[in-house]
Amino acid sequence: MTGTPACDNMAPVQRTRPYANDFGPFDGRIWLNTAHQGPLPRIASEAAMVALEEKTRPHLLRDESFFAVPKRLRAALGKLIGVHPDDIILANSTTYGLDLLANAIPWQSGDEVLLVDGDFPADVFPWLLLGTKGVSVRFIKPQEMWLKPQDVAQAISSRTRLLCATWVNSFNGFAIDMAAIGRVCRDNNVIFVLNASQALGARVLDLRNEPVDAITCCGYKWLCGPYATGFCWLSSTLRESLIPLHAYWLAMQAGKPLNQMRDYSLRGDLGARTWDVFCSANFLNFVPWTAAVEYLLQAGPERVAAYDQALVTQLLATLHEDHFELVSPRTEPHRSTLIVLRPRRHQDVEAWQRRLLQSGLDVAVREGNLRISPHLHNTSEDIAKLSEALSMN
Numbered sequence: 001m002t003g004t005p006a007c008d009n010m011a012p013v014q015r016t017r018p019y020a021n022d023f024g025p026f027d028g029r030i031w032l033n034t035a036h037q038g039p040l041p042r043i044a045s046e047a048a049m050v051a052l053e054e055k056t057r058p059h060l061l062r063d064e065s066f067f068a069v070p071k072r073l074r075a076a077l078g079k080l081i082g083v084h085p086d087d088i089i090l091a092n093s094t095t096y097g098l099d100l101l102a103n104a105i106p107w108q109s110g111d112e113v114l115l116v117d118g119d120f121p122a123d124v125f126p127w128l129l130l131g132t133k134g135v136s137v138r139f140i141k142p143q144e145m146w147l148k149p150q151d152v153a154q155a156i157s158s159r160t161r162l163l164c165a166t167w168v169n170s171f172n173g174f175a176i177d178m179a180a181i182g183r184v185c186r187d188n189n190v191i192f193v194l195n196a197s198q199a200l201g202a203r204v205l206d207l208r209n210e211p212v213d214a215i216t217c218c219g220y221k222w223l224c225g226p227y228a229t230g231f232c233w234l235s236s237t238l239r240e241s242l243i244p245l246h247a248y249w250l251a252m253q254a255g256k257p258l259n260q261m262r263d264y265s266l267r268g269d270l271g272a273r274t275w276d277v278f279c280s281a282n283f284l285n286f287v288p289w290t291a292a293v294e295y296l297l298q299a300g301p302e303r304v305a306a307y308d309q310a311l312v313t314q315l316l317a318t319l320h321e322d323h324f325e326l327v328s329p330r331t332e333p334h335r336s337t338l339i340v341l342r343p344r345r346h347q348d349v350e351a352w353q354r355r356l357l358q359s360g361l362d363v364a365v366r367e368g369n370l371r372i373s374p375h376l377h378n379t380s381e382d383i384a385k386l387s388e389a390l391s392m393n
């Protein structure tokens with residue numbers, strides 16, 4: 001099939017080589033903006049080159065690859081989050097799963113969707129169109145910087161059908177207690193939809209133990225895939241309750257050869273595959289993304305999470321607090337891999353970003369704050385350089 005040989009054994013490997021050797025080149029710069037775009041590991045760039053080569057010389061492209069490519073990606077993602085591969089829905093974004101739910105849940109007029117004030121807009125817009133079906137949207141205003149189970153319990157009404165929230169907030173870096181919030185939702189018969197885009201890849205997720213009904217996630221941040229990748233997972237109860245919206249010919253063709261296509265029977269045995277993004281053998285994107293997820297699996301999600309947290313600890317230990325107020329949390333359990341800093345003199349944020357850029361340090365500015373998001377391609381030396389630059393007068 002397309003790309004690198006399938007990796008049957010994706011058990012984590014103990015390594016002595018820095019992860020940084022598997023990424024780049026970064027042209028002498030230091031990329032500290034994974035919350036925007038995670039870099040492709042080199043093994044994934046190589047897989048992309050193979051996919052590109054197959055499209056350049058189409059005689060190399062095999063019919064089987066149209067099924068093998070999505071299958072292998074499903075296997076890697078299923079392993080990553082502890083679910084059966086057949087329950088993974090392949091997507092092109094975080095929004096894909098939210099849009100799917102907004103359109104396919106059989107809403108009743110009068111239903112209510114709860115959202116979180118201050119959340120990333122991808123979590124908001126898909127539900128706003130539901131007004132035409134008589135569904136209203138209400139924002140929870142968390143008492144503190146993060147959504148607490150009590151906030152949810154207080155907000156739920158007899159009309160509440162669904163809560164959509166982000167695991168790690170893109171703007172302040174706070175992580176919520178997914179399990180506690182999920183339990184409140186379960187107790188109240190509310191569907192809990194979690195956006196994992198700023199978390200999965202840097203945090204460990206085992207859905208066998210979490211009271212979550214739907215996960216949606218992009219592939220191009222902490223999962224180090226190309227842009228326009230993503231996936232979602234829905235509990236079987238939720239999935240089976242949905243109104244069918246998709247009848248994609250290639251999904252209907254699963255398990256059948258491509259030289260016999262004119263069987264128009266609508267299949268009901270496709271499970272999650274029914275909901276895949278169209279062109280689910282998106283070779284140029286899914287082949288390298290599969291290689292990236294397999295790479296993370298081999299590195300070991302727990303080890304990657306611990307490595308990332310060590311970088312965060314190093315930065316926080318050396319932060320120049322005369323210059324910056326720390327907006328994101330200093331400690332667990334709400335700390336993430338997004339470090340958000342507010343310059344003490346507020347108008348300085350763009351100037352700080354420019355100064356860091358000139359020193360070869362790529363960070364983001366979001367909502368008036370600096371946002372720093374290191375991942376496994378970064379090293380302790382990178383963080384030391386950043387700390388030094390942040391302490392300059």
Ligand SMILES: Cc1ncc(COP(=O)(O)O)c(C=O)c1O
Pocket residue numbers: 035036092093094095096120122123166168169170195197198218230
């Ligand atoms: C929490 C969160 N969700 C979603 C997105 C992006 O949404 P999509 O993948 O649909 O473009 C981002 C960032 O770009 C984000 O930070």
